[in-house]
Amino acid sequence: MRRVGVGLAVLLMLAAACGDDETSAPSEQSADSDAAPFSVTSSAFGDGDTIPQQFTCDGANVSPPLEWSGVPDGARELALTVVDPDAPGGTFVHWVAWGLDPATGGLSEGAGPDGLVQGANGAGEVAYAGPCPPDGPPHRYVFTVYAVSGPVTLAAGADEPALLAAIAGIELAETQLTGTYGRA
Numbered sequence: 001m002r003r004v005g006v007g008l009a010v011l012l013m014l015a016a017a018c019g020d021d022e023t024s025a026p027s028e029q030s031a032d033s034d035a036a037p038f039s040v041t042s043s044a045f046g047d048g049d050t051i052p053q054q055f056t057c058d059g060a061n062v063s064p065p066l067e068w069s070g071v072p073d074g075a076r077e078l079a080l081t082v083v084d085p086d087a088p089g090g091t092f093v094h095w096v097a098w099g100l101d102p103a104t105g106g107l108s109e110g111a112g113p114d115g116l117v118q119g120a121n122g123a124g125e126v127a128y129a130g131p132c133p134p135d136g137p138p139h140r141y142v143f144t145v146y147a148v149s150g151p152v153t154l155a156a157g158a159d160e161p162a163l164l165a166a167i168a169g170i171e172l173a174e175t176q177l178t179g180t181y182g183r184a
Contacts (some may be wrong), residue, residue, distance in 0.1 A: 002154045040145045051179035057132035061153035062110035062121040068145055072172045075147035076100050079167055081160055083105060086139040093122040093160045094129045094141065098152040119158045126157050131181035138182030146173045
């Protein structure tokens with residue numbers, strides 16, 4: 001008789017655990033299930049589109065406006081790199097920046113040092129260097145925004161490898177926007 005009582009108790013517990021009654025606790029959804037994905041866009045060009053001349057060495061050579069959304073919870077700051085993976089001598093770095101406030105939602109056209117720290121580009125300058133490919137087919141320019149959980153502790157002028165090493169243990173997410181530019 002005791003075996004039957006224990007068996008019945010086990011069956012009742014299993015039924016309660018598997019049942020669909022309204023008294024069971026609702027399933028928990030991850031905090032990110034309804035959140036928009038982390039993304040970067042520009043009002044000047046779409047992903048895969050041509051970067052307007054004003055943002056290149058053939059124009060005003062100013063950085064394009066960038067907007068980000070869906071920044072992950074826990075992001076303390078953002079970092080940014082812009083690279084040309086199609087450069088003749090290998091990947092060329094056009095911009096390195098960090099210290100961006102996630103709450104700002106973006107950077108305006110021609111963003112300067114206000115609120116951000118800039119690193120050295122491939123020419124050794126601490127500034128944005130717009131697309132400036134040699135004559136030939138268009139090159140791709142990859143704008144990558146990194147969300148990090150802690151401060152980036154680098155001095156101004158650090159290069160891209162130093163930035164990537166500094167954020168390696170604190171990166172929460174990254175997102176990319178790619179534009180193209182070519183000269184005939």
